[in-house]
Amino acid sequence: MLLNLVRKELKVKYTGSVLGAVWSLLNPVVFLAVFSFVATVLGGAAQDYPVFLLAGLLPWNLFSVSLSQGAVSVIMNANLVKKVYFPREILPLATIGVALVDFVLQSAVFLLFIALRAALFPGFALVLHTIWLYPIAFVALLLFTVAVTFWVSSMNVRYRDLTHLIGLALLVWFWLTPIVYAIGVVHAKVVLHSHPMLLWRVYLLNPMAWIVSGFQTALYHSSDAHDVLIPLSAGKLAAGLGVVAAASGLLLYGTWRVFFGLSGDFAEEL
Amino acid sequence: MTAAIEVQDLSKRFRIYREKPTSLKQRLLAGRTRAEDFWALRDVSFDVAEGEFLALIGHNGSGKSTLLKVIAGILRPTQGLVRQRGRMAGLLELGAGFHPELTGRENVYLNASFLGLSRRETDAVYDDIVAFAELGDFMETAVKFYSSGMLVRLGFACAVHVDPEVILIDEVLAVGDEAFQGRCLDRVRTFQKEGRTIVLVTHALDMARQLSDRAVMLDHGLVHAVGSPDEVVREMRLTILRHDLEFAREGGTREVEILGGSLLRGHDPLAGALAPGDCVTLQVDLKANEPVDDPVVSFALHDAANNYVFGSDTAQQGVGLGWLDGKRRVRFQLGPVPFTGGQYWVTVGVHSRDNQRVYHVQDQRYSFEVRQIEGRKDQAYVPVTAEVEDL
Numbered sequence: 001m002l003l004n005l006v007r008k009e010l011k012v013k014y015t016g017s018v019l020g021a022v023w024s025l026l027n028p029v030v031f032l033a034v035f036s037f038v039a040t041v042l043g044g045a046a047q048d049y050p051v052f053l054l055a056g057l058l059p060w061n062l063f064s065v066s067l068s069q070g071a072v073s074v075i076m077n078a079n080l081v082k083k084v085y086f087p088r089e090i091l092p093l094a095t096i097g098v099a100l101v102d103f104v105l106q107s108a109v110f111l112l113f114i115a116l117r118a119a120l121f122p123g124f125a126l127v128l129h130t131i132w133l134y135p136i137a138f139v140a141l142l143l144f145t146v147a148v149t150f151w152v153s154s155m156n157v158r159y160r161d162l163t164h165l166i167g168l169a170l171l172v173w174f175w176l177t178p179i180v181y182a183i184g185v186v187h188a189k190v191v192l193h194s195h196p197m198l199l200w201r202v203y204l205l206n207p208m209a210w211i212v213s214g215f216q217t218a219l220y221h222s223s224d225a226h227d228v229l230i231p232l233s234a235g236k237l238a239a240g241l242g243v244v245a246a247a248s249g250l251l252l253y254g255t256w257r258v259f260f261g262l263s264g265d266f267a268e269e270l
Numbered sequence: 271m272t273a274a275i276e277v278q279d280l281s282k283r284f285r286i287y288r289e290k291p292t293s294l295k296q297r298l299l300a301g302r303t304r305a306e307d308f309w310a311l312r313d314v315s316f317d318v319a320e321g322e323f324l325a326l327i328g329h330n331g332s333g334k335s336t337l338l339k340v341i342a343g344i345l346r347p348t349q350g351l352v353r354q355r356g357r358m359a360g361l362l363e364l365g366a367g368f369h370p371e372l373t374g375r376e377n378v379y380l381n382a383s384f385l386g387l388s389r390r391e392t393d394a395v396y397d398d399i400v401a402f403a404e405l406g407d408f409m410e411t412a413v414k415f416y417s418s419g420m421l422v423r424l425g426f427a428c429a430v431h432v433d434p435e436v437i438l439i440d441e442v443l444a445v446g447d448e449a450f451q452g453r454c455l456d457r458v459r460t461f462q463k464e465g466r467t468i469v470l471v472t473h474a475l476d477m478a479r480q481l482s483d484r485a486v487m488l489d490h491g492l493v494h495a496v497g498s499p500d501e502v503v504r505e506m507r508l509t510i511l512r513h514d515l516e517f518a519r520e521g522g523t524r525e526v527e528i529l530g531g532s533l534l535r536g537h538d539p540l541a542g543a544l545a546p547g548d549c550v551t552l553q554v555d556l557k558a559n560e561p562v563d564d565p566v567v568s569f570a571l572h573d574a575a576n577n578y579v580f581g582s583d584t585a586q587q588g589v590g591l592g593w594l595d596g597k598r599r600v601r602f603q604l605g606p607v608p609f610t611g612g613q614y615w616v617t618v619g620v621h622s623r624d625n626q627r628v629y630h631v632q633d634q635r636y637s638f639e640v641r642q643i644e645g646r647k648d649q650a651y652v653p654v655t656a657e658v659e660d661l
Contacts (some may be wrong), residue, residue: 004380004389005383008376011371011376012369012371082344083367085342085344085358085360085384264346265346267339267344268284
């Protein structure tokens, strides 16, 4: 049923559009172009900016699209919820599924790009010694995304303000997460402050900072990696991701229960 | 026999907000929101046995559809519980579960998956569904272009082909054309024979009577009557009339007043139901408050569905009341009544000969009942004598 619903959402999404799924690839390319431009103008960009940006942007997109679409998933399917019985948790899961399809598609092209570039151009090498962080970061990302999406999708049925709030929150969250700029730069600035450890810890309270750093460390290997990436050993980063994943698991348990508590009343609230 | 559906002390409360606060700000500002409770269902209990066809009837707003939604699991009961066994398919609303942008084919697969079918199982019944819905040429068209008849055909076709053990139908069948309705009913009857459980919500009382094994009548969220469809349907019809009676006109200028009317068999008040072919007397007592010249007394009979059946008056029967001053009694002797089973309602009136002035009318104040002859579907009773002779 989940597969069917994901298929449905995908079809609906691209019905009547000429380019169809190409849109999902175009989106990160445009982002890349814009931010490359901005980063070049402002200076201080990572050496291999495309890899750096996309490594963080693709997981962020999975998260933000799941959240914003998941928030309205129950409301948008009001006609189903009010008239057909089915497990309600399918709805947010289907939106995450759709975002996941995009993520997999984009990541496949992205990874292929890295591999081909390494094979064709002598200046680039394929470095795989941190790639094992990739699946760990992915698991943490998925757990965290599902947990938060469950919460917003159930709460949004009653409190419609959430739709608007999420838009703003995601904007703030995006800039608080080291996607466009390098976390290494953040660390370098924080150290100069009077309370370096406190500020640094506060910054790392953001689970997405860990997750994005995980992806970046897994994929980014230019000569300035030391200044750009999170100044932690791969082992420590993995441990941090483990904590994020575990906490997300707990959060998921909580939001799952909230969802089930509220889902019985969805048909009435809509 | 085991129950396919058990409904126990089921209550459903809706909160009615004057202005529904759906945003945080409104919630916070409003503090405790002014909500009024509305009980759509109150302590409803009944079982539906496996293989039984249950009809749910009641007025608009009596809670039928809410009850069906609670059984289907769409709404959560406030109190009480519903237990249900077996795969359930619901036809709760037109085009429910269809996505307008998707084609008929895609919607069939989506819908079937909601009803619990795998892709392969759907493949197996897909052709049957298309054939039943008669939508062969339209399966690749987005359903937003479908007519309501096409939607209901596809919806019904999906619901009946997923091999449900319990099927819930809410009034949607009324949309299809007659031929399709006929096939739906055939299908429903087949289901009945196969021992599947059916719950039907309907306003078509005759359909309920013909199809169902048992009926439940809801009234303002309470179970008003449970039992054989005939009895419950009759109760429903009587309730409709009683409801109407509160608004019944009793009007007129009252120069002449109807003191009372009564139905008699011979000279005794009518007791119990009549048999078809019985004779009945309608007796009307009048009192003139002012002297009136030559008034006319008339009566009319309506059946339980409030259709006019028959009527007559003193003028038509060639009887005059003359100068009326004081009291008088008029008696209409009705010959063998040609009616078959049902309740009949009598309206009595007295008016001037030219019909310009109505002195007094009592609308459907009196009633009598005629028994249905067991096991017969006669529309009317005609006395018949049969003879046999050699040629």
